[in-house]
Amino acid sequence: MGKYLKVFIVVICCLLLNRSSLANVKLTSDITRLGVGARPLGMGKMFTGLADDISAMYLNPAGLAHIDKPQLLSMSGKFVNLVNYLSFAAVLPGRFGTVGVGYSGSGMGFSTPVLNLTEIATGEYRIIPSSTEAVSYDYTNYAVAFSWGTTVLRPNLSLGATLKLFHEKISGATRGTASGQDMDVGLMFKPEPRLTIGLVAKNILPYSMGGKTRWDTGLEEAIPSSANIGASLKVDGLVLGADYEFRPAQSNVPGFWHTGVEWWVAETFALRAGVDQDVIGAGSGSALDVTSNPTAGISLLFSGFRFDYAYHRYNDIATNDTHYFSIAYLFQEEIPTIAFSLSEPKDRFVTGKGTLWVTGEVMDTRKVRELRLNGSAIEFEENGRFTEEIPLQLNLNLISLEAFDRRGKTLKSESVRVLRLMSFADVKPPYFAALAVEYLATLGMVTGYPDGTFKPMGDITRAEMCTMLMKTKGQKFNGNYVKTSFKDVGPTHWAAPYVAQAAKVGIVKGYPDGTFRPNGPISRAEGVTMIARFDEISVDQVLEAPFPDVPGRHWAAKSVTAAKQSGLLKYLEGKDFEPNQKLTRGETAEILYHTKALREKIDGIWLD
DSSP: OHHHHHHHHHHHHHHHHHGGGGTTSOBOOOGGGTOSOHHHHHTTTOOTTTOOSTTHHHHOGGGGGGOOSOEEEEEEEEETTTEEEEEEEEEEEETTEEEEEEEEEEEEEEEEEEEEEEEEETTEEEEEEEEEEEEEEEEEEEEEEEEEEEEESEEEEEEEEEEEEEEEEEESSSOEEEEEEEEEEEEEEEEETTEEEEEEEESOSOGGGTBEEEETTSOEEBOOOEEEEEEEEEETTEEEEEEEEEOTTOTTSOOEEEEEEEEEEETTEEEEEEEEEEEEEOTTSSOEEEEEEEEEEEEEEETTEEEEEEEEEETTEEEEEEEEEEEEEEOOOOOOSOSEEEEESOTTEEEOSSEEEEEEEESOTTTOOEEEETTEEEOOOTTSEEEEEEEOOSEEEEEEEEEEOTTSOEEEEEEEEEEEOOOBTTBOTTSTTHHHHHHHHHTTSSOOOTTSOOOTTSBOBHHHHHHHHHHHTTOOOOSOOOOOSOTTSOTTSTTHHHHHHHHHTTSOOOOTTSOOOTTSBOBHHHHHHHHHHHTTOOOSOOSSOSBTTBOTTSTTHHHHHHHHHTTTTGGGTTSOOOTTSBOBHHHHHHHHHTSHHHHHHHHHHTTO
């Protein structure tokens, strides 16, 4: 972006400096400099770095890009109580930017007595005004403006231009008409929502390309070019800003400032004040000086209509006090409540794949300028549909989708949570414990083998069971040695901390000979008993056999009954329990998956 910005500024400077060769060309005025609307006039004509309404057409057309609904403007005033001003303008936003058209006209008329040359003595003449005859003069000029503004490269950077067609007419004793054209170009950048920086170059069309007015007498006049750079800051209904204006093609003209403040006291009422500096003659020579003209204004907003009033003094002369009135209509077009619809994925989506397809539809492609998925812009089709594949990391992924309008304003944002589970080559649906294994592996409760397998049919040892249960409890241990109460689990054994903790909380017990047999496999009865203790579930008595092959007098009957009633043994519904069969790694994961402790951990994933 920086490269394009530099190119733009260099081009503008070249166009401005190109007009420095017009030093000997007669200059005329730009009528559009006053017909800008009462709102900016009340703020000292500070608008280069604000340009947030229809007046941007004349003060910085780049601001049109950030107008999201049609606007109309009409203004009237009598400049220095002599020249009548009237202007109309309209802007319409569209998919490819905002276009505007405006008219600004002024006029004045007066009559003077006819001057007669009378010979009052031989060879002596005097000019005597007639007392019966008079001659009238009228001067009118107007400009028609065509504007366009759009964002470029990113939503917070915009570019705009205004083409102005001029017409002047003098009638009376002396007659003549003139026409011409010129152009303004502007740039705006919003580094953050409250701060805006603007740059505009006015009347930059080269003289050789028609940047002038031409009278029917053959006289040609150039329109003075100028450059403005400004900034504005919005804070809680208060707008502060300043513009600096200079004229590179006129070295004798000093630079000057436009400063202003706007305060929306309420949603329907605003106060304004500012200082609008300008250039006036100094002394009797050709020297120029800067004069500071105070301004003030108010606004009333009602049912989409904004009534603006501005007071403006010129050249510190009270008789030049001018009052401007304008009416703006701001169409109350609502931004669609649903800027886009996200079809897939849904919130809390679970997958074992490493990538994910995000699909949906933009509901109003006229409003949505940019769509960002996890901070990166994505394309959508003319019909609004979009499909994008994104990578997923293990565990929780937050997928965010945001829609922005041309001003860079967020129309809608939506986030969904996607959980990517760890998968194994030998644990795939329809294996009954596939989901349980993937969840436990993702949470770090179990691990696979270097070849990418889990070996779900493999036996689980007593040491492995203790380790799994204590990890599920959230127990973490450093590398310090831990002494256990079992003579076959020394302090250097890899599972010593987990075995010691499991014994401490009563989950496991050793054998009468003081051993634990850490590498011994676990039967279903032993494993379910340990998990039931771990999950702190029990029954007082066994009213009926939990399984046909586990009678009420079996040593593990209570634990098996409690586990079955708590839903830990769903995978064995309609089957025998086979208490002496070795418990597999897959079965252990499936039983643990249904414990209260693990369900809490799984629910906690979505809260991260």
